[in-house]
Amino acid sequence: MTRIAHIELDDSNLPPPTPEIDQERKVAIFDLLEDNSFTLPKRDDRIVADGPYHVGLSIKEKRLVFDVTTEAHGKAAEFHLSLGPFKQVVKDYFQICESYFEAVKTMPPSQIETIDMARRGIHNEGARILQERLDGKADVDIDTARRLFTLICVLHFGS
Numbered sequence: 001m002t003r004i005a006h007i008e009l010d011d012s013n014l015p016p017p018t019p020e021i022d023q024e025r026k027v028a029i030f031d032l033l034e035d036n037s038f039t040l041p042k043r044d045d046r047i048v049a050d051g052p053y054h055v056g057l058s059i060k061e062k063r064l065v066f067d068v069t070t071e072a073h074g075k076a077a078e079f080h081l082s083l084g085p086f087k088q089v090v091k092d093y094f095q096i097c098e099s100y101f102e103a104v105k106t107m108p109p110s111q112i113e114t115i116d117m118a119r120r121g122i123h124n125e126g127a128r129i130l131q132e133r134l135d136g137k138a139d140v141d142i143d144t145a146r147r148l149f150t151l152i153c154v155l156h157f158g159s
Contacts (some may be wrong), residue, residue: 001051002039004144005071007032009151010058020101021154028150037141040068040077049076057148059083059155066138079137086133089126090156096122123149 007029011017017025038055040048049070056067064086068077096119103112127145130152134140140148 002037003052004032004036004038004055005052006054007151008054008056009155010056011155014155017154020097024097024150025154028147028154032144032147032151036144036147037139038144039139041136041139043136049074051076057151057155064152064155068138077137079134081133085129086126086152086156089122089129090153093119093122093126093153094156126152 009025038051038053040051040053042048052071053076054069054071054073056065056069058065058067060080062083063080064083066077066079066081068075068079070076096115100112100115100119103115107115123146124142126149127142130145130149131140131142134145
């Protein structure tokens with residue numbers, strides 16, 4: 001019951017994604033829904049709604065918004081995170097992904113692997129930042145944080 005059962009991205013104000021970005025999004029959503037850990041911690045004396053949860057992700061007024069509801073669509077939580085701490089790591093991630101997508105077309109496997117290792121390192125850093133920013137709001141494991149970070153990057157695309 002401590003998981004995300006449905007996730008929705010509000011990308012209505014963004015340009016259409018590139019095929020690569022669209023593929024990243026699809027893979028992240030599929031992997032996230034297959035296996036994730038998402039818990040709303042008890043805060044003060046408030047009752048915490050049981051999961052599984054539906055999560056809406058959006059960017060509003062330069063803030064990342066998590067809108068969390070129960071499967072019965074009852075409000076479970078809503079929290080807003082500043083995008084500032086993500087700015088550099090998202091920029092770095094897009095740059096390394098661009099290099100990776102280009103490398104796959106022309107470079108030998110050893111060079112592709114080196115770029116992919118760097119990409120995973122930046123991705124892990126983004127996931128770590130997300131876990132820190134969610135502290136006290138939601139508990140997520142590293143794999144869930146990685147997939148959510150990918151979706152945050154998708155929301156940044158073209159913005």
